[in-house]
Amino acid sequence: MTFREAPGQFLDWLDTRSEVGFSNFLFIDQHFGSHPVLRRIFSLARQQGYRSLLLEKLDESSCGLLLEENEALSIRRPAFTGSEAIRLSFWRCAPWQPAEAESFIGYAICKTDSFSDSKPGRFVYEAVLTTARRKEQNNFVHCARIYDVQTQVGRQSVRGVLYAQQNDLTSVCAHVALRTALACLVPDADVTYAAMNRAIGVDHRSRRVGGGVGLSPPDLKAIIAQQGIACHELIHEPGHGLTLGTEFQRDLYGIIESGWPALVGFELGTPGSGQPSARHIVPIFGHSLNDDAWTPDAQRHYFGSQRSCFSSENWLSSYLLHDDNFGPYYCLPRHFLGRDQFRIMLGLKPHVTALNAHDAEAVGLEYMRWITQQIPATGCDWYDRFSIFSQAGLLVLRTLLVGRESYIEHLNQVASWNGTQIEGERIGRLRGMLPERFWMVEASAPELFAASRRKFGEILVCASSGLPQPLNLDLMIAVRLPGILLLRDSARVSSFQTRLDWHTPILVRDPA
Amino acid sequence: MEIPFAFFQSRSILISRIFRSHSFSPAVTYATDQLTQSLQELTASRVQAAWVPPSAIPEGIPAESFQPSAEIERYLAERREHAAKAENVNVGIY
Numbered sequence: 386m387t388f389r390e391a392p393g394q395f396l397d398w399l400d401t402r403s404e405v406g407f408s409n410f411l412f413i414d415q416h417f418g419s420h421p422v423l424r425r426i427f428s429l430a431r432q433q434g435y436r437s438l439l440l441e442k443l444d445e446s447s448c449g450l451l452l453e454e455n456e457a458l459s460i461r462r463p464a465f466t467g468s469e470a471i472r473l474s475f476w477r478c479a480p481w482q483p484a485e486a487e488s489f490i491g492y493a494i495c496k497t498d499s500f501s502d503s504k505p506g507r508f509v510y511e512a513v514l515t516t517a518r519r520k521e522q523n524n525f526v527h528c529a530r531i532y533d534v535q536t537q538v539g540r541q542s543v544r545g546v547l548y549a550q551q552n553d554l555t556s557v558c559a560h561v562a563l564r565t566a567l568a569c570l571v572p573d574a575d576v577t578y579a580a581m582n583r584a585i586g587v588d589h590r591s592r593r594v595g596g597g598v599g600l601s602p603p604d605l606k607a608i609i610a611q612q613g614i615a616c617h618e619l620i621h622e623p624g625h626g627l628t629l630g631t632e633f634q635r636d637l638y639g640i641i642e643s644g645w646p647a648l649v650g651f652e653l654g655t656p657g658s659g660q661p662s663a664r665h666i667v668p669i670f671g672h673s674l675n676d677d678a679w680t681p682d683a684q685r686h687y688f689g690s691q692r693s694c695f696s697s698e699n700w701l702s703s704y705l706l707h708d709d710n711f712g713p714y715y716c717l718p719r720h721f722l723g724r725d726q727f728r729i730m731l732g733l734k735p736h737v738t739a740l741n742a743h744d745a746e747a748v749g750l751e752y753m754r755w756i757t758q759q760i761p762a763t764g765c766d767w768y769d770r771f772s773i774f775s776q777a778g779l780l781v782l783r784t785l786l787v788g789r790e791s792y793i794e795h796l797n798q799v800a801s802w803n804g805t806q807i808e809g810e811r812i813g814r815l816r817g818m819l820p821e822r823f824w825m826v827e828a829s830a831p832e833l834f835a836a837s838r839r840k841f842g843e844i845l846v847c848a849s850s851g852l853p854q855p856l857n858l859d860l861m862i863a864v865r866l867p868g869i870l871l872l873r874d875s876a877r878v879s880s881f882q883t884r885l886d887w888h889t890p891i892l893v894r895d896p897a
Numbered sequence: 898m899e900i901p902f903a904f905f906q907s908r909s910i911l912i913s914r915i916f917r918s919h920s921f922s923p924a925v926t927y928a929t930d931q932l933t934q935s936l937q938e939l940t941a942s943r944v945q946a947a948w949v950p951p952s953a954i955p956e957g958i959p960a961e962s963f964q965p966s967a968e969i970e971r972y973l974a975e976r977r978e979h980a981a982k983a984e985n986v987n988v989g990i991y
Contacts, residue, residue, distance in 0.1 A: 559991040599990040620983040627986045630975050650991050666991040686929075693968070728989055744976060751969045759958045769939050777932040852973055856965040869954060877957040 387575065388494045388511060391448035393441025393472050395537045398480040401438045403431075412438075417495060422509045422550055425712030426493050430475035432517045433490050437480045441537055443470040443494070453579050454496075454510075457555045461589040464502040470510070471495045474536055489541035491515055492534050498552065508550040512713060515545050518673075526671035526705060527644035527894050528569035546646075546670050547575060548713035555582070555589065558666055559600035559648075561709045565668035566646040567612050570735050576612060584611040599664075602729060605648065609733060617732035617741050621724060631743070633727050634719060637669065638698035639742020640732030643786040644894055646670040649706075650729040651722050664728065671705035673716065676835045678702070694750050697783035697827075700835055736822055738786065738848040740860070746784040748852070749826030749844045752861050753780065756871065765886045767867035771841035774830050781829040783840075783891060786848060789819045792892075796865075801887030811870055811883050815863055818872060823862055824848050827891055839888045842866035 401407040409427040417423050430438075445452040451470050459465045475490040491514030497507045513532045518524035531544045547568040549561040556578045567576045585604045586592050594600065600608075602620075609616050619636050621629040633649075640647045650666040681699035703716035732741075740748070757772040774780050787795075793816055800806045824847075829840040845862040853859050858878070864871040868886035872879050 557991070562991075601990055602987050605991070618983065620986055622986050622988055625986050625988055627979070627982050630979060650989065652989075664989050664991050729991075744973065747969060747972055751965060752963075754966070755963050759962065760954060763954050766939070766943070770936065773932060773935040773939065777928045777935070779928060779932055852977075854973075855970055856973065858960045858963045873960070876961075877959050879957050880954050882954065 386447065386449045388443060388448060388450060388470065388472060389492070389532060389534045391443050391451070391472075392535065393443055393537060396440040396442055396471070398538070399438045399440070400436070400480050402436050402479075418507055420495070420507055420509075422710075422712045423493070423495065426473075426509065426512055426514065427475075429514055429517060429712075429714060430490050433475075433515065434477050435475045435490055436478060437476045439472075439474045439476065439480075439536060439538065441472045441474075443472055450577065451496075453577065454555070457579060457582075457589055458498060458552075461554045461593060461595070462500060464500045466499045466501050468496055468498045470497075472536070474534065474541075475514070484538050484541065486542065489534075489543055491543045491545060492536075496552075506552060506554075508552050509712075510549065512548045513543050513545045514548075514713060515543055516671075516714060523674045523676070523702070524671065524705065525673070527641070528646050528670050530569060530574040532574060546668075546707065546713070548707045548709075550709045552595070554595040557594050557599045558709055559605055560594075562648050562666045562668045562707075563605065563608055565670070565707055566648055566733050567609070567614065569646045569670060570614055570733055571612055580611075581608045584608050597663075602731075605666075605731060609731065615734040615737040617730075617734060617738075619730040619732075621727050621729070623724075629724070629727075632720075633730050634701075635696060635698055635746075636732065636741060636743045637704070637730055638672070638696070638701060639746070639784055640730075640734070641669065641672055641704065642697075642783065643734075643742065645733050645735065647730055647732040649722065649727070650731075651726040652728055653726075665710075666729075667706050667708050667717075669704045669706045669717070673702045673705065674700050675702040676700065678835070681831060693778035695779070695781040695831060696746065697781055697829075697834060699781075734786075736786070736848075738822075738824075739851045740824065740846070740848055742784045742786070742824065744852065745824035745846045745848070745860075746782050746826055748856065748860055749784065749824070749828075749846050750780070750782060751856065752844055752846075752858070752864070753826075753828060756864060756866075760869070760880075763868055765868035767841060767887050768869060770830070771828065771866055774841075775828070779831070780841075781831055781834040783827040783829070783834070784824055785827075785892070786822055787825045787892065788822050789816070792819065792823075792825065792845075795892045799885070799889040801885060801889065803887070805885050805887065807865075807870075807883050807885040811881060814881070815865075815870065815872065819845070819862065820847065820849060822848055825892065828866075829888075829891070833888055834891070838891050838893070840891050841888055 413423050474492040476488050478488040493512035494510040496510040497505050499505045529544050529546050531542050534541050549564045551557050551561050560578050568574050585607050647669050648666050652662045654662045678700045681695050701719050703718050706717050707713045753775050757775045762769045796812050823845050825843050827840045827843045833839050842865045844864045847860045861873045870881045870883050
């Protein structure tokens with residue numbers, strides 16, 4: 386039984402309103418050893434208007450996961466004498482008031498391990514809180530999950546991304562980063578450290594972790610594979626003659642925008658200082674956008690970039706992540722981690738793709754150039770504008786993996802500003818030739834994308850076939866642009882006129 | 898005190914030179930100018946009384962007419978090379 390499901394022993398339900406004098410700092414100082422991550426979690430709860438705190442004690446006899454963790458710990462550290470696990474849950478209602486569904490903000494498990502030969506170790510075993518900022522604040526978390534929590538005052542649900550902190554004995558930063566990322570994708574929305582350690586032979590006797598011993602990239606990939614998840618790996622190891630020619634953020638964005646999480650590993654300290662450098666890895670699961678970003682234009686005009694399109698990633702402001710050292714839901718400004726620090730990205734994918742998002746985007750751009758060479762103008766204003774932006778190298782591209790039904794639903798919904806929709810017959814024709822999943826490269830103009838989240842159209846690129854050498858049209862599935870639909874068949878690309886001859890909304894996933 | 902027009906003119910030229918000599922990308926300037934000109938031509942063409950839409954969209958385009966650019970081939974080759982090298986680099990502990 387998990388920490389969420391285990392029946393807790395009631396300790397207290399405190400009124401935490403600031404007007405009654407409750408101080409998060411004082412409470413954590415007095416009861417949880419001034420724990421910094423708890424301060425972060427309590428402040429997130431305060432930010433969301435929490436008015437009460439329910440405290441429950443969990444027991445090994447009713448929480449199988451706690452028992453499993455303690456058994457592993459007693460092997461790893463024979464001086465281990467026992468642990469105390471407290472479930473803290475945060476509410477918008479006052480104590481003893483009926484707890485409505487919207488009252489529940491989330492929960493945290495604080496575990497304190499005692500040892501006969503050293504001070505106790507305290508850490509946040511897990512926490513799930515709702516995100517304080519949502520799409521209205523330009524924050525997008527596409528892979529949050531719903532967690533049910535059984536408390537003394539009833540069963541509650543919280544939608545969020547699971548946070549976890551290492552104990553540096555049976556789990557290290559790679560374990561907790563993997564736990565967060567895998568929890569976004571696996572059916573049970575969580576993975577135990579015992580399962581991870583079994584997958585890579587960590588038995589706490591012949592192979593141990595903690596105290597400076599962590600997991601290697603093959604360990605990380607083995608754990609991901611064991612959960613049936615595919616992985617897009619990107620490595621930058623200049624010290625080993627492997628230098629990435631592009632910014633890792635473009636690949637990272639392709640993963641995040643497709644609704645999946647990624648792990649980003651980096652080197653600590655000052656590279657080149659001669660000191661042996663440690664490494665850290667964090668899970669990234671969302672992003673924020675800035676509609677008024679100056680950088681896309683400035684990069685091209687002032688700093689000599691010869692790019693032939695804009696990636697929509699240019700408008701990204703920050704990536705959203707957990708850092709087990711500091712707590713949940715931090716923002717990592719785009720390009721804060723540069724080539725000096727970045728070493729590895731593992732993008733988790735629930736489906737195997739032969740092509741990654743970055744390459745699909747490059748192929749999509751190449752196909753668009755060819756289309757505008759073949760059909761430079763149609764007389765439709767918005768197609769002709771698309772053609773002009775394409776020929777000038779000023780298209781904005783946004784690439785994400787979509788499923789057939791999700792795309793068809795999108796087509797059934799999109800409309801021009803005068804309400805015109807694409808003909809059902811055209812959608813039916815398209816549906817018949819779509820694979821289960823494919824890359825969709827949306828094409829827009831800077832002002833159209835940033836201000837109104839609309840696009841000229843999209844090109845569908847095959848995700849299951851590798852890149853032909855040299856590149857040919859084999860990866861093209863279909864193209865939809867204002868007033869025209871292009872379908873690839875064996876020897877040619879057939880064109881069909883459509884009445885939808887305006888720009889249309891981009892595909893929006895359901896963000897938390 | 899009246900500031901002579903020549904002052905502004907010289908400042909303007911100076912700023913322009915700084916941008917162009919140090920960082921302003923001629924290719925992007927050209928692309929932006931091309932975009933503006935093309936959009937103006939598009940708009941102008943629509944208000945001409947004699948304007949008629951282009952001839953019918955071709956029903957089919959032969960697939961073999963596609964020729965990849967040197968840029969995409971170079972880019973994809975670099976990505977392939979990097980991925981192949983990366984398979985043999987498994988360093989770092991996290």
